[in-house]
Amino acid sequence: MEQSLKNLEQEGLKAIHGCTSIETLREVELEYFGRKDGKLTNIMKGLKDLSNEEKPKIGQLSNAVKGVLEKALAAKLQAFENEKLQKELSSDFFDTTIPGKARTVGHIHPIAQVQEEVERIFSQMGFAVMDGPEIESEYYNFEGLNIPADHPARDMQDTFFVAGKNDEKYGRMVLRTHTSPVQVRTMEKYGAPLRVIVPGRVFRYEATDASHDSTFNQVEGLLIDKDISLSHLKGVMAEFLTRLFGKPVKVRFRPGYFPFVEPGVELDFSCLLCAGKGCRVCKHSGWVEFMGAGMVHENVLKAGGIDSKKYQGWAFGFGLTRLVMMRYGIDDIRLLTSGELRFLRQF
Ligand code: PHE
Numbered sequence: 001m002e003q004s005l006k007n008l009e010q011e012g013l014k015a016i017h018g019c020t021s022i023e024t025l026r027e028v029e030l031e032y033f034g035r036k037d038g039k040l041t042n043i044m045k046g047l048k049d050l051s052n053e054e055k056p057k058i059g060q061l062s063n064a065v066k067g068v069l070e071k072a073l074a075a076k077l078q079a080f081e082n083e084k085l086q087k088e089l090s091s092d093f094f095d096t097t098i099p100g101k102a103r104t105v106g107h108i109h110p111i112a113q114v115q116e117e118v119e120r121i122f123s124q125m126g127f128a129v130m131d132g133p134e135i136e137s138e139y140y141n142f143e144g145l146n147i148p149a150d151h152p153a154r155d156m157q158d159t160f161f162v163a164g165k166n167d168e169k170y171g172r173m174v175l176r177t178h179t180s181p182v183q184v185r186t187m188e189k190y191g192a193p194l195r196v197i198v199p200g201r202v203f204r205y206e207a208t209d210a211s212h213d214s215t216f217n218q219v220e221g222l223l224i225d226k227d228i229s230l231s232h233l234k235g236v237m238a239e240f241l242t243r244l245f246g247k248p249v250k251v252r253f254r255p256g257y258f259p260f261v262e263p264g265v266e267l268d269f270s271c272l273l274c275a276g277k278g279c280r281v282c283k284h285s286g287w288v289e290f291m292g293a294g295m296v297h298e299n300v301l302k303a304g305g306i307d308s309k310k311y312q313g314w315a316f317g318f319g320l321t322r323l324v325m326m327r328y329g330i331d332d333i334r335l336l337t338s339g340e341l342r343f344l345r346q347f
Contacts, residue, residue: 001050001058008032008039009065016072022080029073033066040066110347111217111336114324115199118219121243122197125236127221130198132182135162138171140181144303145260153259158205160214175203179220180260183296183315186222187304192311193225199320210332217320224296224306224313230265233293233314241269241290250276252287261294261315288326291318 012032019025032040043062050058108116119129147153160175182198198220206212223232234251241249249269256266267290271282278284293316301308321333328347330336335343 001054002061005043005058005061005065008043009068012040012065012069013072016069016076019076022077025073025076025080032069040069107347109336109344110328111320111324113347114327115217115219115320117244118199118240118320118323119197121240122221124243125239127195127197127223130182130186130196132176132179132185132198132200134176134201134203135173136176136181137167138174139167139169140184141174141176141178143171144184144300145180146297146299146303147259151259160203160205176200177204178202178317179218180315180317182220183222183260183300184304187224187301187306192306192313194313195223195225197221208334210334213321213333213337215337216322216333218317219320221293221316222296222313223315224301224311226311228311228313230263230293230295230314233267233316237267237269237316245272247272251290256292256294258292258294260297260300261292262297264292264294267291267293267316291316293317 012028015028015031016025019028030038032038035041040062044066047055047059047062123129141159142149142151142154159177162173162175164173166172179198179200179202182200186194186196186198200218200220201215202218203215204212206214208214221236223236230253234253238249238251241251249272251267251269253265253267256264258264268287269290270276271279271286271288273279273281274286276286278286282288293314296313296315298308301311301313321336324330324336325333
């Protein structure tokens with residue numbers, strides 16, 4: 001018994017050292033240590049049948065043989081792995097003359113670029129930047145803005161209605177047709193005094209062409225305080241446009257109509273291209289139509305929970321998309337939402 005164990009040890013060591021690959025090493029491991037029919041395993045299993053005298057001696061010896069073989073297996077495995085690593089390292093030639101792989105980096109969309117500038121300038125003038133939902137209730141989009149259900153002004157804006165609930169107070173849900181609903185939301189939330197702008201996407205159910213798209217961006221403005229008049233609006237807008245364009249800009253009012261303001265105005269600015277002399281861009285008038293505005297209607301202040309005896313203010317809304325088109329000389333609005341990279345990469 002003792003002798004056969006010693007022979008097994010010699011035989012095992014020889015087999016291990018003779019291995020030429022990890023695979024053959026695994027086979028040898030199985031041959032000796034395999035759970036079912038391993039040579040050493042079988043001896044260990046047979047220990048229990050030995051006499052009490054032999055048991056401790058043979059037990060100790062077989063443990064020793066097991067240890068020796070295990071150690072030899074581990075050492076051989078390590079040797080194979082080192083060899084493999086060595087091979088990989090020496091073949092890993094790095095050619096420093098190959099040109100680098102450039103990563104494609106995205107950039108900010110032209111509308112977002114101009115929006116950031118608008119936000120920066122109004123922030124400098126003490127306006128906060130507000131947000132509102134794009135899916136809006138009829139109440140905030142129309143009723144709260146003094147546009148009742150049967151008012152002809154509703155025809156001015158063709159609306160996308162969203163299927164679903166029809167609330168008694170808030171009505172149906174729509175894709176907001178302008179950023180003005182955030183006027184009432186802001187008044188409800190913060191009360192007076194107030195100074196905010198609201199940039200955001202708006203939606204109209206319209207046929208699209210070079211100057212109309214179903215989705216575009218507006219910027220709403222709202223200022224509520226004591227003793228506010230339209231002259232404050234004129235000053236703020238002249239300053240805003242002058243900072244935006246980096247040269248002196250003049251503004252003028254014309255009468256305009258929106259149900260949520262009284263009086264209502266349209267604001268034009270002096271054409272930058274011809275300095276007011278008249279050109280194709282300003283249709284030879286020297287002025288460019290820019291936005292609707294006016295003193296916030298009493299009913300709108302009421303909807304926002306503001307005491308119109310104490311406070312008044314103005315609101316405006318301009319097309320951010322149109323401003324971007326003017327700024328970069330883009331003649332088709334649809335390009336801005338097309339996702340066309342050949343177009344977008346120019347900005
Ligand atoms: N909401 C109006 C529009 O979309 C613009 C506007 C805003 C007019 C605020 C007056 C006051 O045309």
